[in-house]
Amino acid sequence: MRRVISISTRLTVWFGVIFLAGWVLFGAAMWLNLQRNLSAERHLTLSRRIDRLQEMMRRNERAPAASRAGDFRDFATATGGGRAEVFRADGSVLWPSPSSTDFSWPPVGNVSSESFFSIHAEGQPYLVIERSFRDEAWGPLVLVAAAPQAANLELLAEFRHGMFTLAPVLLLISMAGGYWMSRRALGPVDRITVAVRSIGIRNLSERLPVSRSGDELERLAETCNDMLARLEVAVLKLKQFTADASHELRGPLSLTRTIAEVALRQPDVDASSREALNAIIEESANAAVLLEQMLELARADSEPTSLILEPVDLAEIVADGCAMATTLGARKNIEVSLALGTSPALMVLGHASSLRRLLWILLDNALKYTPSFGHVRVSLENSAGHALLRVEDSGIGIAPGDVPRIFDRFYRADPSRAQVEGSGLGLSIAKWIADTHHAEIQVSSHEGQGSRFTVVFTLA
Structure with a gap:
């Protein structure tokens, strides 16, 4: 069996999928942009730090070595937490970092101008800049500075966590809003569906509601x-x-x-x-x-409502009809029995002659399709404010595929039933009479075992 999914549900799902995809793309773009900006800011910070170091070294190029080393220590301590060193061209340290002597600086080689490295030292990531510098006293040197990236990575992690945390909440809100909008937009469809289901062959004059929305x-x-x-x-x-x-x-x-x-x-x-x-x-x-x-x-x-309904004793009508059927059944050696309930009378709102016609159609069908020495049982009982009229026979029965269509006009079932004289309109008339009396006809049948027709009336 094919599973039916409403349009509003499908629209909600599609809206949620599109929103989620857009949210992922937006989050990825924002995360990459934030990462690029933080990285560019860190590179710029290190470049400016090395620029100031170069300016300081140029100003005191003619100063004594000890004085210059002290100035470097003061500069390094004041900026970047002391993460700066000066190397000779051969890789040996000229002025070490004042804050830590075991910092894992990258190997220093021939640096043409400026380069950046990412290293892991002291349990956290660092960004390192190397820049070549020529000093009048010491010759070619390499200026090195480092800045921790933990703060940037933590900021990126918090941004990523916020994106993932907000995604389900915003997804639910967007899907709820999408469902509400789709239901509101498809509301006229439900009204049209209800109206179409209520229109039949007898009320074709009715029309569907039209919402003046221009859509x-x-x-x-x-x-x-x-x-x-x-x-x-x-x-x-x-x-x-x-x-x-x-x-x-x-x-x-x-x-x-x-x-x-x-x-x-x-x-x-x-x-x-x-x-x-x-x-x-x-x-x-x-x-x-x-x-x-x-x-x-x-x-x-x-004229579907031409019958005038008034209180009628259904038990009396059934008794009279069964008396006629008993006489007709005796000619075919068919036993006709009647079982009335304990109530002496069952009053329903109905049209007496039409109810007699309805009963006789059911009895006539039962007698026609029941072979000799069979039986037809008629019962009438009061059940929870309803009168149940049953006509049951031991005839040839009805095939399961024919049961839904036996009330169609001129419909004749299998060939074995078609051999019986009839026009195929009797049950259509019975269905019309039942509908006019706001009653329901129920059919239960088994091939070769017989059929049972039950008419459910509402008691007056």
Whole structure:
């Protein structure tokens, strides 16, 4: 079974995915930009520190060596935590760092101008700058300074942690907002769906609600209303044709039957002609019944609420119908039994003649499809404010695939049922009568074992 996911849910998921992807791209771009800016700031700081060291060394190039070494120690102590040294060209230390003598400086080689290194010393990362410098007294020298990067890395880690921490919260907020927006935007779709489900063959005059928003949903509702208008016109024409055709055919059929009956009364009619006339009379009667059923359904379609409902004793109607069915069943050796509940009367709001028609359709079907020496059981009981009318037979049953369609007009089930005389309109009329009485017909059937029809009425 295919799993159905609503459009609002899919839009919410897509909105969340797009937001998350955008948030990741934004966070990565901001993190890289922050890293680049912090690295550039650290490089600039070290470059300026070496610039000041060069200026100091140029100012006191002619000073004594001890004085120059003291000036370097003062400078190094005052800037950068003492992380600075001066090397000779051969890599030997000229002026060591005043703060630490075991700092792991990188090897000093031939430095053409300026270069940067990243090292790990004293348990943390450092950025080191090396710059060549020519001193009048000492010749070519290499000026080295270092700055810790722990603060920058900690700032980057906090930024990354903040991005990951805020991502789920913002994702939930964005998905909730997206769901709310999608539900608000698709609200008219739900209203259209409810309206479409409520429109059937008997209320095609109803129309869908149109929201004057100027968007696609307004155009969809208007298009559906135009389609319903065209369907209404077509169905009305079809109903009118059915009613007119049924009405116009009644006269010729009656005339044909009358002529056949008059001819049959003639004494000089031979046996073959008599058989043909009897066949004409029988088929005319069947056609007349079919036309009456078609007219009844046509009137039901054009005037669905024409029946006047009033309190009716359903038990009395069922008892009368079963008495007629018992007589008819005796001719086929079919036992017809009736079981009434403990209540002497079950009052429902109904139309007495229509309820008798409904009961007789169910009884007639049960008798038709039940073989000789079978049984038909009718029961009526009061159950929780409802009257349950059951007609159960031991006939040939109905195939599972045919059960949902037995109330369709002119529908005949499998060939074994089609051999039984009928038009395929009886159950359609029964369904219309039940709907008019706000009742429900339930069907339970097993092939070769029989069928059970249950009509559920609301007690008056």
